[in-house]
Amino acid sequence: MRNIVIGSGPAGRLGSLELGKLGEDVTLIEKNHIAGTCLNEGCMVVCALTDITKFIDLNKRFNEYGFLKSQLDISYEKITQKIIETQEKLRYLNQMENESFGNNIVYGKASIDESTVKVNGESLEYDNLLIATGARPFIPEIEGNEFGLTNKDILKIDEVPESLNIIGGGIIAGEIANIYSTLGSEVNILARSTFLKELSENTKEYVLKKIIPDVNIYENTNVKQAFKNKVLTDDDQELEGVPFFATGRVPNSEIAEGIVEINPDKTIKVNEMMKTNLNNIYAAGDVTGGYMLTPVARMEGITAARNMAGYSNKVSYECIPQTLSLNTEVSFVKNEKLDLSDDEKAQIAIPGIGGPSAFWHILSGDTGYAEVDFDKNNNKIAKINSISPSSTSDVAYLSHLMRMDYDLDDYENFLEIHPSTDTTYKIIKNMWL
Template sequence: MRNIVIGSGPAGRLGSMELGKLGEDVTLIEKNHIAGTCLNEGCMVVCALTDITKFIDANKRFNNYGFIKSQLDISYEKIVEKIIETQEKLRALNQMENESVGNTVIYGEAEIDGKNVIVNNETLEYDNLLIATGARPFIPNIKGSEFGLTNKDILKLDDVPQKLNIIGGGIIAAEIANIYATLGSEVNVIARSEFLKELGENTKKYVLEKIIPDVNVMEHTNVSEVFKDKVLTDNGEELEGTAFFATGRVPNSEIAEGVVELNEDKTIKVNEMMQTSVENIYAAGDVTGGYQLTPVARMEGITAARNMANYSNKVSYHCIPQTLSLNTEVSFVENEKSDLSDDEKATIAIPGIAGPGAFWKILSGDTGYCEIEFDKNNNKINKINSISPSSTSDVAYLSYLMRMDYDLDDYGEFLEIHPSTDTNYKIIKNLWL
């Protein structure tokens, strides 16, 4: 069957590769660069810059301890140059991977016309269509918003802004604040509600006090106007500096309007098989809303592809692990199906432990923090907030145990690697079991 995939971000790229591996005829269409927002404007760019800020943070710590004497000369221009050079290598690799399973990759802006897709003035027929066009930064209706930056502008900056006002209070806002505060900017974060409400209160407190202590966070504050070199808050306060919008994302669903049913927020409406209101049209990734995370987009793309190839598959959003890329990673997961009373749950929290990436933080008392909420009656994990150099992998494997509904007694035979900064096993094996 002829399959067309529009969009080569995590959902479209993995979906098209899955179709190719299943022996299907696949054409992948990409408007700009292969690999989508993640590689070109999003999480990979954030991770690349955070690698630099971790080095700066460690250098500062070692200088303070007195056993290294060094002064860093950071070139933002050179950092950007090398990020772009790396992106070009990864784009070539991603295209080669897709073509290696027999897929055709076309660059151009697609249009859906009935049972056809038009790209570069060429009409392509399809038996199945996967729309994976992603999302773009949401710009709120604020006077002067055209002066604000978004994640799309990070690699267009000539230098580190002297002063930066980040509008938004979620994960992206925290990651951008961490990067530019470490690089030397004076940073304000302006959140219209709470900052990092995804985290537990103690975890959030640790982030503010230990990881981004130089960032000024203003909660329950709105921006009324943006200027080229300052922002004005709703209480009349003027904050000098460049504005940066981290206010969420809006789906690139215009291509699907009038073709399939959309939700009220303009995301594409899909079922658990990633099927739209039209039987042979599927959608996956950020354009469908929900968890806007690369691993989730990949999962959705693969699910859609298998159904397109007549291998019945359903997606599940149970216990999705998430992380903040900061100078020390912050990862978390919650069993959203569980609503425990105070009598049914127990919480154990301890500081982070020594190990790779954390040993030299013992002297300053900021090795990390871990908090696990347990379901006392069923002997299961209900929620984890973990701050440590290894939290991304630690929480990922524990989220798997949660999804598979393992009893924690099954964890008793787990054998950790030493040295490690995984505090989770210490809580589970030594303090809970």
């Protein structure tokens, strides 16, 4: 079976790897760089910069405590240069990994019809096609939008902006605010509705007061015009700073228009097997909408690949864990199947534990925060919000228990590692059970 995968981001790369593992004939086509937005413009860039800001934050804390005297000389240009060098190494490794399964990688812009893919002047026939072309930043239609930066520009600017206006109120807006605020920018966030509505109110309050206290938040605010170094809001307020758009993403679905069914929001319509309305064409990742997260894209790509190879597989979106990469990580998960009334819900919330990467936060009283909602009638976890250096792994494992529908009594045998900053186990094991 001839399988063609278009796009080498998390969905396409993992899909092609899975097909290769299953012994299938695979051609992977990539327009730009292997590994897609995540490595080249997205979460890996954010994580790299956040590693720097965590160091800056810790250095500042140690200086304030008086046992370390140091002054940092930070070169943003050198930071971006080293990120790019690291990306090049990772691209090489990702390509080698794919080719190790016998997959053929072609670089070029593709176009498709119902039986062939055209790339670099060649026509390639396929038995199965996986479209994993991702998404790009959404740019609102406002006057002066050409002056706005996006995540695609982070590695292109030469220096930290003196001031920054981040337009958007979601996770990306929060992460960008944390980075540039720590690096010395005066940062404003302008959210059309509520900032960080994914978080509980108490978790959000902790983030604003303890993690990004210097960021100015403007909720229920629209920007009607952007300039090179300022924005104008809908109530005619002028805010100094380079505009930065964190206003969502647009699917790169143009390649499939007129070939497969497209949703009204321009995402490619797929079923739970990641199949389009045509039996031999599949789509996965951000181009299909939904959760635009790297782990979800990987899951979708693997699901599509297994079905393309004849192994029936369905995707599930229950209890998806998410994180906000700040100087202290903020992670959360919700069990969508449990829509509880106040009478059915119980909540326990406590401060974080001082441990690895949080011991020196005890003196300033900002060790983190954990909040767990329970279905008290059925003894299940309904929702978790966790702020701690270990929250990304803690919440990921707990989300697995939620997906498997474990009774919380089963958690009694869980043995944690010490020292740890995981407060969720303390809530569940010592305060709930």
